[in-house]
Amino acid sequence: MVKGYRNDGVYRAAALVFLFAFLLLLPAASEAVIYVTQNGAGAKDGSRWEDAYGEAEFCQNLNNSPVGTEFWVAAGKYRPSTTGDKTWYFVLDPGVSLYGGFTGTETSRNQRNWRTNVTVLTGDLDFNDTVDAHGVTRKASDINAAGNGNSIRVLYAYGQGGVLDGFTVTAGYALNDEGGGMMDVASSVAIRNCTFAGNFSSQSGGGLYSRNSFSTLENCIFFGNKADWGGGMYTDNSASVADGCIFTENEAVYGGGMAAANTHVPEVKNCTFSKNTASDRGGGMYTSNSAKVSSSTFTENSASDGGGMFCIGYAPTVTNCTFSGNTASGQGGGINNYWLASTTIMNSTFYGNGANQGGNMANLDSSPAVTNSIFWSSAAGGEIFNDATSIPVLSHCVVQGGYIGGTSIIAGDPKLGPLAGNGGPTRTCALLQGSSAIDAGKAAGAPSTDQRGVSRPQGSGYDIGAFELAVSSGGGGGGCGVRGAPFPGMLLLALPLVLLFRK
Template identity: 30%
Template sequence: MPHRRNLPIVLSTLGLVAASASATVLHVNAAADEGGNGLTWRTAMQDLQAALAAAGPGSGVTAIWVAEGTYVPSTTDATASFELIDGVALYGGFAGTETALDQRDWNAHPTVLSGDIGQDDVVGSGPYWYQNWNINSSNSGHVIVASGTDETAVVDGFTIADGHTGPAGTPAGSPLMFGGGIYCVDGSPTVRNCTFTHCEAAFAAGAGIYLWNSNATVQGCRFLENYCHLSSGGGIYIGGASDPAVEDCLFEYNIVVAASPDAEGGGLACWSTSATTVSRCAFHANVAKSFYSSGSVVAYGGGLFNFNKSMTVRDCRFVGNTAITGGGVASFGPTKLVNCLFLDNKSIPQPNDPYSELGGDGAAVSLFGQAPAISMLVNCTVSSNDGKQYAIHQSNTGTCWIQNCVVWANTGTNPELNGGYKVQVGGSFSASYSCIQDIFDPPAPGEDPIDPENLPGCTAANPLFSGASDAHLAPGSPCIDAGYDAWVPDGVEIDLDGEPRFVDDPDAPDVGLGDAPLVDMGCFERQLEPTCGAEDFNCDGSVDGADLGLLLAAWGTGNPTFDLDGNGIVDGADLGMILAAWG
């Protein structure tokens, strides 16, 4: 995620003298003197609510710049929120001296919109942050309300924190129980470059963001340490007829807890009746768990959960997530996973004494679609996930297609499956041009293996990862140039690293199908080692000042990279060789 981003905005000229009431930008700074009119940083308003009130219809205000500091919707009213306005962009991350939008830095100058109106919350940090979480007095139910807005209502560059269920005694089912960070019904705001943290939803949904009938854009945001009590969507909940764009976001250490009914989606839960797409996101160490140590409650989708309509998930990483079923992803609708990595996720069975334990399936991906639904994994890598059985599991009557994938080194605790491919994949599936451990062996002792003709292009050879936690393909991997080009969806031109998706490795045999260059199996395409001249130290295709700077930094040493003539020291002779190759 970038530390700063250039975002276009039309600004009128602002002077340092008193400006007219038609100024398009208002300035807010919690450290400012009282009584400011907001027209410059020197005369900034103290109160963000006052700035929003001044930016209403007919004001001519198109943006509010907010300096670092903490801002609360009210100091006494836990039903109060900051309400977004169509046509007004709310920008944070300013030091309070900037004259242009691209000068701000929201990491260096954190601007916090907090629901902790008493400023008395106590929280921990890391995977068990919630164990030390103490809400000492009532917090705002929603930090921000964006209902009824359109895409011109913008919030960008803020930390949105501590939204938590409203005043004491707020009943279950109240809107204040939903959307601790942002509550949005029938609205489609633009949310960029924000961090959502320590927000809660209880008996409801959407601790970080709650979207209902919303086509919001959520881009470049982080969802860290949010909590859903007996509800779904620790980071984001998507419901109604929503079709939001969720792009370039991080979901980390979010938690949903189930009692009855079930809770889903530690990072994100989607119950939309519209097709939904999630792109270029990372889901790390999110949890969907039961409130009870034993019983029939199942929590689905540690990273992501989908129900109802189809979902496409592209270029996403699911690492270290945990659930009772579907550690990385659980989906009841047809789901397409493209260029995704599933690593170190877990599905942990729920004791159900005196009956059999529940869950433990689909440590990486658990699918529940009904026929004729088809889910797909395309160019995904699924490795080192752990559960009771099946790293990838398709239950019910639907089918899962596994195409151009690597499924390897996943583990299962069910002793009946040891040595069979069902540790890796189970249920109704079709695999082609994929590397799946033990796929040609019997699925379990006493069962017949799959006919190899029904596994076109598949291999069970070791994929040769670059390391135990590094799923990039090493030289000599049987997965290089071994996929089927036609399985790659239209428009997919890069791999999960953002590198070219089709690269021909001259040292690898073309065992896949299609026209060269053939796609590799898995989410990472093997890239060729850069070839460049000895003097082009940074390998950018040109011998220039950057290379000269690198040589001078090594001057007088024996660094062999810069000792071009091999005399044991970086000196004038090497400088002469650089100058001779200049350009």
């Protein structure tokens, strides 16, 4: 059996640089499909469904696969080791693609259904975790006996061109290591339609740890993972892109849902952060770099500081985002800008967040630039808190109770609807009829669409906040509100947790 990469080989930067150079010289390879079912069939050589690899053959042969190889994996549970060796994990080589969600009869990829044919890569080597009907360890706390029977991680990816599509990655236990579910190093892996659930790291990246990478994540869910840094996901000097992902009920000391650090800039868009917790900073997200966050919703996250988001240093940007119902026992229920954070906030809505100080926003030794944004109905701690060294620049904002020192500050009621599905991939707070935010925004620098993708402006000016009230009648603009009419009753669900609650 070929072992996965051990810890002493993961971090050799020189080897990775050589690898990238080598990959550039590789010729294009034709696709070869390897078929996998849980128990295998026939000759178990992977040549067709009737002779599919079983679990043991899959973990033996995945590593060192040629560029262009595709693995079609049928629904079931698959471990990286069938002998109980915790140091083994699946290795996704450069240019190799893993596709889950098959029944075992398909002749093309588009016939699979990853939603119903649950395909699980699990680190529960001895099958003694608390699991659901599909064998998924739903939360890190469901791992049995402090991870004694769990692999150090489930999956490791490196290099260019890999694909992971349609899997649930669960029950990795990285004690004194990083990336319980998956480690992604110096790579450009495309990760799509995947769930990372119930993984643990005592360091960083309970669900996923990404270092020096340019990977993309689309339509993924991070649920019930736990780590010191980045319960759901941790990016270290990575320009990874998360698009349409859900981070929910993850735990960490810093960055319950996600933590992002060092110089390369990750991008988060069309994502939802909900019910994540951090015992220290950043319930939803922690950034110590210039992360770009757009068209995303933070709700019901909690932390000591920065319930929704905590930004330390650098120059992160927050555009077309909604923060609602987040809490901090200390400062910054919605967002906390700390220690020279030059945060830029544009067309965002902070509604009903709470903290001891700065229910919706707290600034400590930081002076963010805030434009076209709403701060309203703080549950506790006031709307905005600034320490003696913070002088934020607010322009064309709606602030309950007003704000001294800003430009074009509006104290009138923005008449926000509840956080709901108003079209688009994430929930928003609609502007209701008579809102003070309608047509009151600043045009210069404003985004061309709102959080849902509705074009701006719809009227004589740009609306303040993440929601642009549409001019068209009949709920046009993707289920959005109508100018001059009450907020419609049509509520669309945000991205359903189909991967987590399938039975």
